[in-house]
Amino acid sequence: MTWDSKLIDRANQIIELYPQKRSALGPLLYLAQEKEGYIDDDSVVEISKLIGITEVQVRSVASFYTMYKQEPSGKYLISVCKSISCEINNSREVIESIKEFTGLANNETDVDNTFTFEEVECIGACGGAPAVQVNYETVEGMTPTKALELCKYLKEEVPKVIVADHLQDKFGGTKSFDWAIEDNSGTSSTAPGFQIIGTSEEN
Amino acid sequence: MTENIKFTVNGNELEAKSGELLIEACEKSGIHIPRFCWHKRLDPVGMCRMCLVEVETPRGKALVPSCTTEITEDLVVDTESAVVTKAQEGILEFLLINHPLDCPVCDKAGECPLQDQTMAYGPGESRFVEEKRHFEKPIPISEIILLDRERCILCARCTRFSDEISGDPLIEFIQRGNKTEVNTFPDEPFRSYFSGNTVQICPVGALTSTSYRFKARPWDLKKVSSTCNCCSVGCSIELNTSQNKMLRILGEDNEFTNQGWLSDKGRYNFDYLHSENRVLNILSKEEDSFSKISISDATEMIKNKIAELDNPNIKFILGSSSTNEEYFVINEIANYLNKDKFLSKDSSNIYFGDDLLFEGYFGDQYSQAKLEDLDSSETIVVWAEDIKDNLPILYLRIKKAVKNGSKLIVFGHTNTAIAGLADFYFGKDIVSNKFELIRNPNEIEDLKNNIEGKKVTVITGKSTVFQKKESLDKLINYLNEKAELKVFNSFSKGNTFGALQNIDEVKGLNEFCNEFDTNAKNIVFTIGVNPVNSSYFSQKIKENLIASDFVISLDLFVNETTELADLILPTTSLGEKEGTVTNMEMRVMKQNKILPAPGSTLSEWEYLVSILNVLGENVNYKNEIEINNYLSEQYKNQEKVPTFDNLNKPSNLFGVLNKKDININIKDLKEDNFSLLMVRRLYGDSSTQINSPSISMLGAHKFIELNSTTAKKYGINSKVGNFIQGPNSILINIEINEYLPDDLVIAPINRRGFEDIDPSLDFNITEAKNREELNVN
Amino acid sequence: MKETLLLTKHMRENPENSHLIDVYEKNNGYSAARKVFKENNPGEVIEEIKTSNIRGRGGAGFPTGVKWGFLAEDEERYLVINADESEPGTFKDRILLERDPHQLIEGIIVTSFASNISKAFIYIRGEYAKPARRVQDAVEQAYEKGYLGKNIFDSGKDLDVVVHLGAGAYICGEETALLNSLEGRRGEPRLKPPYFPAVKGLYNKPTLVNNVETISSVPWIINNSGKDYAKLGVEGSTGTRIFSLSGHVNNPGNFEIEMGCSFGEFIDTFGNGIKENKTVKAFIPGGASAPWFTGEMLDIKMTIDDVANAGSMLGSGAVVVMDEDTNLVLAAKSIVSFFAHESCGQCTPCREGTTWLEMILERISSGRGRASDIDLLLDVCDNISPGLAWPPQMTTICPLGPSAVSPITSLMGSFREEVESLLPKKVLINND
Numbered sequence A: 001m002t003w004d005s006k007l008i009d010r011a012n013q014i015i016e017l018y019p020q021k022r023s024a025l026g027p028l029l030y031l032a033q034e035k036e037g038y039i040d041d042d043s044v045v046e047i048s049k050l051i052g053i054t055e056v057q058v059r060s061v062a063s064f065y066t067m068y069k070q071e072p073s074g075k076y077l078i079s080v081c082k083s084i085s086c087e088i089n090n091s092r093e094v095i096e097s098i099k100e101f102t103g104l105a106n107n108e109t110d111v112d113n114t115f116t117f118e119e120v121e122c123i124g125a126c127g128g129a130p131a132v133q134v135n136y137e138t139v140e141g142m143t144p145t146k147a148l149e150l151c152k153y154l155k156e157e158v159p160k161v162i163v164a165d166h167l168q169d170k171f172g173g174t175k176s177f178d179w180a181i182e183d184n185s186g187t188s189s190t191a192p193g194f195q196i197i198g199t200s201e202e203n
Numbered sequence B: 001m002t003e004n005i006k007f008t009v010n011g012n013e014l015e016a017k018s019g020e021l022l023i024e025a026c027e028k029s030g031i032h033i034p035r036f037c038w039h040k041r042l043d044p045v046g047m048c049r050m051c052l053v054e055v056e057t058p059r060g061k062a063l064v065p066s067c068t069t070e071i072t073e074d075l076v077v078d079t080e081s082a083v084v085t086k087a088q089e090g091i092l093e094f095l096l097i098n099h100p101l102d103c104p105v106c107d108k109a110g111e112c113p114l115q116d117q118t119m120a121y122g123p124g125e126s127r128f129v130e131e132k133r134h135f136e137k138p139i140p141i142s143e144i145i146l147l148d149r150e151r152c153i154l155c156a157r158c159t160r161f162s163d164e165i166s167g168d169p170l171i172e173f174i175q176r177g178n179k180t181e182v183n184t185f186p187d188e189p190f191r192s193y194f195s196g197n198t199v200q201i202c203p204v205g206a207l208t209s210t211s212y213r214f215k216a217r218p219w220d221l222k223k224v225s226s227t228c229n230c231c232s233v234g235c236s237i238e239l240n241t242s243q244n245k246m247l248r249i250l251g252e253d254n255e256f257t258n259q260g261w262l263s264d265k266g267r268y269n270f271d272y273l274h275s276e277n278r279v280l281n282i283l284s285k286e287e288d289s290f291s292k293i294s295i296s297d298a299t300e301m302i303k304n305k306i307a308e309l310d311n312p313n314i315k316f317i318l319g320s321s322s323t324n325e326e327y328f329v330i331n332e333i334a335n336y337l338n339k340d341k342f343l344s345k346d347s348s349n350i351y352f353g354d355d356l357l358f359e360g361y362f363g364d365q366y367s368q369a370k371l372e373d374l375d376s377s378e379t380i381v382v383w384a385e386d387i388k389d390n391l392p393i394l395y396l397r398i399k400k401a402v403k404n405g406s407k408l409i410v411f412g413h414t415n416t417a418i419a420g421l422a423d424f425y426f427g428k429d430i431v432s433n434k435f436e437l438i439r440n441p442n443e444i445e446d447l448k449n450n451i452e453g454k455k456v457t458v459i460t461g462k463s464t465v466f467q468k469k470e471s472l473d474k475l476i477n478y479l480n481e482k483a484e485l486k487v488f489n490s491f492s493k494g495n496t497f498g499a500l501q502n503i504d505e506v507k508g509l510n511e512f513c514n515e516f517d518t519n520a521k522n523i524v525f526t527i528g529v530n531p532v533n534s535s536y537f538s539q540k541i542k543e544n545l546i547a548s549d550f551v552i553s554l555d556l557f558v559n560e561t562t563e564l565a566d567l568i569l570p571t572t573s574l575g576e577k578e579g580t581v582t583n584m585e586m587r588v589m590k591q592n593k594i595l596p597a598p599g600s601t602l603s604e605w606e607y608l609v610s611i612l613n614v615l616g617e618n619v620n621y622k623n624e625i626e627i628n629n630y631l632s633e634q635y636k637n638q639e640k641v642p643t644f645d646n647l648n649k650p651s652n653l654f655g656v657l658n659k660k661d662i663n664i665n666i667k668d669l670k671e672d673n674f675s676l677l678m679v680r681r682l683y684g685d686s687s688t689q690i691n692s693p694s695i696s697m698l699g700a701h702k703f704i705e706l707n708s709t710t711a712k713k714y715g716i717n718s719k720v721g722n723f724i725q726g727p728n729s730i731l732i733n734i735e736i737n738e739y740l741p742d743d744l745v746i747a748p749i750n751r752r753g754f755e756d757i758d759p760s761l762d763f764n765i766t767e768a769k770n771r772e773e774l775n776v777n
Numbered sequence C: 001m002k003e004t005l006l007l008t009k010h011m012r013e014n015p016e017n018s019h020l021i022d023v024y025e026k027n028n029g030y031s032a033a034r035k036v037f038k039e040n041n042p043g044e045v046i047e048e049i050k051t052s053n054i055r056g057r058g059g060a061g062f063p064t065g066v067k068w069g070f071l072a073e074d075e076e077r078y079l080v081i082n083a084d085e086s087e088p089g090t091f092k093d094r095i096l097l098e099r100d101p102h103q104l105i106e107g108i109i110v111t112s113f114a115s116n117i118s119k120a121f122i123y124i125r126g127e128y129a130k131p132a133r134r135v136q137d138a139v140e141q142a143y144e145k146g147y148l149g150k151n152i153f154d155s156g157k158d159l160d161v162v163v164h165l166g167a168g169a170y171i172c173g174e175e176t177a178l179l180n181s182l183e184g185r186r187g188e189p190r191l192k193p194p195y196f197p198a199v200k201g202l203y204n205k206p207t208l209v210n211n212v213e214t215i216s217s218v219p220w221i222i223n224n225s226g227k228d229y230a231k232l233g234v235e236g237s238t239g240t241r242i243f244s245l246s247g248h249v250n251n252p253g254n255f256e257i258e259m260g261c262s263f264g265e266f267i268d269t270f271g272n273g274i275k276e277n278k279t280v281k282a283f284i285p286g287g288a289s290a291p292w293f294t295g296e297m298l299d300i301k302m303t304i305d306d307v308a309n310a311g312s313m314l315g316s317g318a319v320v321v322m323d324e325d326t327n328l329v330l331a332a333k334s335i336v337s338f339f340a341h342e343s344c345g346q347c348t349p350c351r352e353g354t355t356w357l358e359m360i361l362e363r364i365s366s367g368r369g370r371a372s373d374i375d376l377l378l379d380v381c382d383n384i385s386p387g388l389a390w391p392p393q394m395t396t397i398c399p400l401g402p403s404a405v406s407p408i409t410s411l412m413g414s415f416r417e418e419v420e421s422l423l424p425k426k427v428l429i430n431n432d
């Protein structure tokens, strides 16, 4: 879909933050992802116009980074870490149980677009290994059973906003460190719940 | 000049300039270091790691890529140590593990750096037992280029070329790591005027051109150096033939001109040589059809016609693809035929078939520029026809100069392709829709600041047939007065400068039409030119040719012009004839012969010499060398005389000739409709391109350009429309170009459908109505 | 043995809400910033950092004061905070971002003052959405208070801070790749020389790139003194460091200690021993790129130099413990896969070699190995990192490629039998 004027205004505000337009490419790709669930061709065209580079240059950059999705993703992107600390703390079993529940292989999305499942490299939660992210909100101290419960919860409750602290409360275990007072911030898309200008919830 | 410093390679002391790259400095001393990603004309990236060598550092020996390492005083280098050899073998093995090794079906085999280096440095056999990376076999990434991603070794030469050199980054690395591939964006093919260069510099067979695919093996090729005649830059090329067929043209790295690059037009415009449409016999028109006749019958016929018509006006319209030797003979015959007729000089009878011919800035008060002057210019000023379309390699040279810090100032409304590079683009506030300079140059601050007291090169010429010389004069005089100025006269077509050098006086097509006396008896020679197509004056010329008593066309094809001829004398073309050409710097360069003249074709000079002889003027040039010797005579006072002999010596390949007097006689056009500008595009419907199947479709795209305000005036919102004039309606793409001033529409003069459009008449543009119509090229 | 709390003191003392500006200020926050504007000139601040002898906490351990001293003169200069923390095992910057963002911002203010910088970027890895929100909130609070923006602290100086999110690419932790990424390009490391972005960095302008922990240490150094800082730890490894402990320990987490104790002490004291009372088979002393130590090497001291002398590196300060039952081939494969996945793909040996290593390890670990695979593995490693020495020689542009070699040389060095046991026996053609 092409971008409406509101989105373009937001994009231009982001561009303003940087000494050179091209620097805004990353944040603009997140805008696209937030809106479409992936980096669609139309957004690439819009972005290329906004920052004055060619479409394939935008694609080249977008495809370099694993968080910019090249394919549409489900409502919940479940990322399970398989790097060393998680690997030796049984992340395989967590992976297996999620695969079993969702019926998905690595990097697949289910037919009703609920889940996208991926195995990922270290997400910086090694102290709470094995760890999982749902739409880039971290849950630490996972077990295969809790992973199943988490999936079930997502499938049945279909929460609109994903909040790390809530998921951790419900499904998490050992944490990498004390997370401080409960924090209600989160995300309502498969883009990380962070935008330089305007949070994702506003949109 | 930086001073030489000493460094040591493999125990031998060598010298190099400080800061020179190790790989280059070694090469100069005969030490070859293998490489893939490094290319002398591209910024080094040090990615393939093939060129690793050992250097001594305070912390012991270290492996460094020689393509990114600059020579420093007393650097100690080992290019052959065990560690180096092992590393290089390792790199090759890595490159080969995912390479398909489909050499038997690969175009590159036989001239493939990967293949060669595997022989020279590679491991014996593969230890890789896993499955190779797979991609869909060749995918077309443009109309003329194919990409085989499996063969790609990710050296980034093509992506760097298109980003750094040509400035149209339409191919890029996609994905990362082991999944990295080169590709285009789905709806944006690799449409670049320069795309063929990537095929030439690809070190494997990943990029191939549709025109050469599966045609030949390098070891079967016959090769000769020559000079491209597509525009007046005069790029150095290598012609590759096999079994008397031209199969490929490559760019040669000539430091002075093209530095290795070619436009796709220059590279791929050759299939016409073997087109079945080519005229291979002398044709004479009887009633409405042509029939074969012999050369003696043809010359007799000409002689008889001249006699019969009793002192007719004999006029010549010339194209730009003749050699200097041929222009010289044309000048002779024209003088001979008119020797009793015209006593004064300004009544010459030679017209040059280029709408944009103007009087130029020649003579002692102007210093003629060379291409290398661009590199040292502080400021480059352009007010001429569109450089990218008409002098594509000049565009690259300007781009390079700008990249290295020259300021670029562009005037006018037709040169918008270069506007993206310009520091200052002087559009409507400075140049009117009638192409007049509205403001005084010395009142334009941005101009003043970058001109006065600076080293400046100007590229000047007519942007459009309407443009009056007055405005150009104003600018050039200002520049000449205030700056250290060098001047390029932008005559972009092929060997225009050769024509100017060798013909006493040249006039334009406007003059031809004005001087044509329908009441008189007229004989017209057209030589390698098709003015009935793609000229502002097409309609008038057509009428005049029809009204002529006898028309003789020397040409390759039956086209809009030659079909009006009474006699067609089929000629030779690139690679089929020998001679010299003169480029826009007045540099004389050699064209060489590698193919036999097909059928009963002859070179232009051969016909003209025969005619002279039949007419009783005894001229006796037996071959091009003899003409060249005669022609070179006039330069004998110069240091370098461009004889075939010395032009063929590589060390002295390119002499620069001082101009002799150049006489161009052009009169300004009277005021006209200024809302439609018809400009020449690189690709069009020239008879050569239309008969070159591998690129003929590139000239099919019909489009107009206008700004959004003008589009609104015509009520256009979509990207497709109809261009309407009288009974003509052309389906067109509409491109919005905000560099254009209001009320100006630009259309290609050399594209199918536009030949019947008269720019001086009213026209209209409407939106295309039904969806099917939207499916235009 | 106890922690020494410098950087984590505030968050420990205010476990609920250390990230809020009021709480931070109540606990002496922004005093270092106020102090330098009032009392110091930039040169003095740089001197103080030099005196502290603090070395970069991003992995390379370059002396911070020296780096600041290199920063080339230019009207436009930038500060970039490297918060891309992605090295497996490392999660120490995350706590600093999430729990004490104002400490980082204060560090940025002081650093920018010292180096005359008016634009800073915090490049946070994309997976750190929550930490990024915390930092962004903190940045906005600081703007409101006039600590960022125009005329900060009424000093006449301006400072803008932009929080920039990465998007899933470990290589962007490498500082020049990070700069490319921040310029909206592919995160490919740049060629060296120039060796330091301080000469030619963001937009080709002089740029300081420092790790989160490094800059978070700055306020303490200014509030106390470089001398006091240098008194902590040992020579060459002054001050405290936050170590991330993970793997098979009972109590994983981040622990701030003075450098100098042994790994064994550290693991016992803070990790509360090994799960199920098992023994240590091997441990990684400094993040996934570091060569492993065996269980016999627990006495090595946790200093930059001691670890280096023993053939590895303290790197990003991540200690990963593997117990006696760990399948080390799978562990090595996990790390090699990581680097293969994260290779930017520019250099041939890294792009092709790391994937090849991964394929061979996959084959071995799934029982499809060949007798010749050990030699093959080592030779492929040698072609990425000639001589298999430490610190590595490299055929690549950046150290990522050679990082994939570390686990394999570790495995082959100390645990070769474990690999051999998975392979068919070599057929010996031997006559006796």
Ligand SMILES: Cc1cc2nc3c(=O)[nH]c(=O)nc-3n(C[C@H](O)[C@H](O)[C@H](O)COP(=O)(O)O)c2cc1C
Pocket (backbone or CB within 6 Å): C055, C056, C057, C058, C059, C060, C061, C062, C064, C082, C083, C084, C085, C086, C087, C170, C171, C172, C173, C174, C175, C176, C209, C210, C211, C212, C214, C215, C398, C399, C400
């Ligand atoms: C492959 C690679 C990954 C790196 N990742 C990080 C990282 O995640 N965070 C970091 O601060 N430094 C990382 N570094 C080190 C940085 O390049 C750089 O040295 C550091 O940010 C400088 O800051 P410091 O001097 O404060 O340590 C990495 C280096 C390499 C070669």
Ligand code: SF4
Pocket (backbone or CB within 6 Å): C171, C188, C189, C342, C343, C344, C345, C346, C347, C348, C350, C351, C396, C397, C398, C399, C400, C401, C402
């Ligand atoms: S070593 Fe790997 S990550 Fe580093 S530049 Fe080369 S390909 Fe990229």
Ligand code: FES
Pocket (backbone or CB within 6 Å): B034, B035, B036, B037, B038, B045, B046, B047, B048, B049, B050, B051, B052, B065, B066, B067, B068
């Ligand atoms: S030629 Fe030097 S790295 Fe490729």
